Amino acid sequence: MMAAAVQKGERRRYWLSLAALAIVLPLAIVVNSWESAVAWRERNVRTALVAERGAAQSYAGAQWQLTGLTRLAEGSADAILIVVEFEAAVDDPELVRKGACEVVLTDDKERRWLPAFIPARAVRQARPAAADKPRCGALLNAEKGNTIKMAESFTIPASATGLKVFLTVAAARPAYLIFK
Amino acid sequence: MSADQRLTLRRRLFAFLIAGVGAATAAVVSFAMTVYEAANPKVVPVVAPGQPIDTGRWIITIHEARSGSIPPTGTKPLVPKKLLMVEFDLNNRSASTSNVFLRLFTIDPPVANLPPPVLYLARDKWIASGVNPDMPERMIAVWEWPSAAPLPQQVRLRITSQIHKRRDNLYGAPGWFDRDPVAVVAVAVAPEATGTAQ
Amino acid sequence: MTGALRGFVAIAFAAAVLYGLQRTTPGYGDITSPIRVTGKPGQRVEASAFSIVTGKVHLARSVTIRSAGRGQALTTSGVWVLVEGTAEARSESLGLTSAQWLGPNGVRYALSQRLSTAPGILPAQRLEPGLPKPVLMAFEVPQGQLSGGTLLVARSAWTPLEEEVGITMTDIRPDDIRPFLVLARSEGAVPWTLNAQ
Numbered sequence A: 001m002m003a004a005a006v007q008k009g010e011r012r013r014y015w016l017s018l019a020a021l022a023i024v025l026p027l028a029i030v031v032n033s034w035e036s037a038v039a040w041r042e043r044n045v046r047t048a049l050v051a052e053r054g055a056a057q058s059y060a061g062a063q064w065q066l067t068g069l070t071r072l073a074e075g076s077a078d079a080i081l082i083v084v085e086f087e088a089a090v091d092d093p094e095l096v097r098k099g100a101c102e103v104v105l106t107d108d109k110e111r112r113w114l115p116a117f118i119p120a121r122a123v124r125q126a127r128p129a130a131a132d133k134p135r136c137g138a139l140l141n142a143e144k145g146n147t148i149k150m151a152e153s154f155t156i157p158a159s160a161t162g163l164k165v166f167l168t169v170a171a172a173r174p175a176y177l178i179f180k
Numbered sequence B: 001m002s003a004d005q006r007l008t009l010r011r012r013l014f015a016f017l018i019a020g021v022g023a024a025t026a027a028v029v030s031f032a033m034t035v036y037e038a039a040n041p042k043v044v045p046v047v048a049p050g051q052p053i054d055t056g057r058w059i060i061t062i063h064e065a066r067s068g069s070i071p072p073t074g075t076k077p078l079v080p081k082k083l084l085m086v087e088f089d090l091n092n093r094s095a096s097t098s099n100v101f102l103r104l105f106t107i108d109p110p111v112a113n114l115p116p117p118v119l120y121l122a123r124d125k126w127i128a129s130g131v132n133p134d135m136p137e138r139m140i141a142v143w144e145w146p147s148a149a150p151l152p153q154q155v156r157l158r159i160t161s162q163i164h165k166r167r168d169n170l171y172g173a174p175g176w177f178d179r180d181p182v183a184v185v186a187v188a189v190a191p192e193a194t195g196t197a198q
Numbered sequence C: 001m002t003g004a005l006r007g008f009v010a011i012a013f014a015a016a017v018l019y020g021l022q023r024t025t026p027g028y029g030d031i032t033s034p035i036r037v038t039g040k041p042g043q044r045v046e047a048s049a050f051s052i053v054t055g056k057v058h059l060a061r062s063v064t065i066r067s068a069g070r071g072q073a074l075t076t077s078g079v080w081v082l083v084e085g086t087a088e089a090r091s092e093s094l095g096l097t098s099a100q101w102l103g104p105n106g107v108r109y110a111l112s113q114r115l116s117t118a119p120g121i122l123p124a125q126r127l128e129p130g131l132p133k134p135v136l137m138a139f140e141v142p143q144g145q146l147s148g149g150t151l152l153v154a155r156s157a158w159t160p161l162e163e164e165v166g167i168t169m170t171d172i173r174p175d176d177i178r179p180f181l182v183l184a185r186s187e188g189a190v191p192w193t194l195n196a197q
Helices: A002-043 A121-126 A128-132 A136-141 B002-039 C002-024
Strands: A047-051 A057-059 A062-073 A079-090 A102-106 A147-157 A164-168 A175-179 B052-054 B058-068 B082-092 B105-107 B118-121 B137-145 B154-165 B175-190 C035-039 C050-067 C070-089 C098-102 C108-110 C133-141 C150-154 C163-168 C178-185 C192-196
Touching: A047 A057, A047 A062, A062 A121, A062 A164, A062 A175, A079 A102, A079 A121, A102 A147, A121 A128, A128 A147, A136 A147, B052 B175, B058 B154, B082 B154, C050 C163, C050 C192, C070 C178, C098 C133, C108 C133
Parallel strands: A047 A175, B058 B175, C035 C163, C050 C178
Antiparallel strands: A057 A062, A062 A079, A079 A147, A102 A164, A164 A175, B052 B058, B058 B082, B082 B137, B105 B154, B118 B137, B154 B175, C050 C070, C070 C133, C098 C108, C098 C150, C150 C163, C178 C192
């Protein structure tokens, strides 16, 4: 009779352990990937700050302003060049210097165009001042009180509509800046 | 009850003893093998130049060595340099194009302050990029000899080998791994034909 | 008797199953290998991030790059395969840095670095969404690996589970191998010209 009671206790423990697995396994997955999930969520830009043309917007420790948006012919029939010039008046150099800034041009079909590494010849001919300005990597040398002028150029199809310029600085994610 | 307990105790002790003997034997055998290998190192065979050497990933045939001041590109460098050039054939025996041939062979004994060699494709007379499988190429390895040391009359090249593992020890991924040197080739260094300085 | 026999059969069966599992487990290289999207030459093949169409394939024993009046003839112990194509990014700007020729025997021939400064060569091109761009790919392949080869194009050669486009190059005839091919820069829509001589 004692043997039967021992067996019943064992069976109960067996099934309880199996049921506990259903809780412990998801918990293990969550605990192991918590940091990665938090980092992924932070990288995803969600909060938009809009900088209207002519007005300065505070973002990532600096006042940002769009100073020029130019369309240029590229040479072929179906592509155009867009030159985006903007400036940042630095208030907090530490935040601005965190680096990893990204400027992206998007359209209403949610296609993303990344800027060119060096400005094309057409940019240098039409807007030489913009071709001389550094890309947004110049933020790494930010000093308080300086105004850093930057320019980025994009090659996009001429048929793209609904263009928006997005700017993100690594320190200020998930907020991002839209130039209109 | 106590007789039963003593029986299980003796069984456990017996099991420990057997396991202990096994572990001790393994440790002793491993130690003895290490000592034996250290005392009798494997002799690396000396191969004559012109013989193909199978190193696993490459089949190398060392042809000749020469010294000079003009690299295989043909343009004289601005600063005069002493160059040791070794010409060899390289045949890629792996399943993909490879450009990992910088440490194929080293000069033995090692020379102080010697920078790593630059490998040129003899066909192009330009720096080699990648060698395709089953397409042997003639290459020239160029060492810039330090100005303090004189250029040698004979150079011994120690050629390393590699093996291919389908599953490595870390990720189980396929790869090529360095192994022991497989041959030593002694080549005489021909001095530069056109007699410019050194 | 039957008890011991049953135990023995059970162990043998388990050993056979385990052996089969060990032999058929794919290695890490196979699990993380690129995901292939297959297509035919001349047809637009769409991966999720880019799309590519192959055009004319040139075969030659030697290629001469003509730049600034000079020309350097590049010979090879096999055959030069120059594949013209048009590539386009689909949703974000990118560059396709990896192209390989997979021979029928399973050997991979990477893009030839000797032509890395040629106009329109694939790894140097920045592909923008909405703007198809002419691209050129150059391989050195032994003559026996020409027919039945597969062109593999991907964004990167080492990223695990990267998407790659595999185009089986049918219709490659060794009779088409020209002795000389001249590659020159051009100012038109296609930045190169290829002429056999």
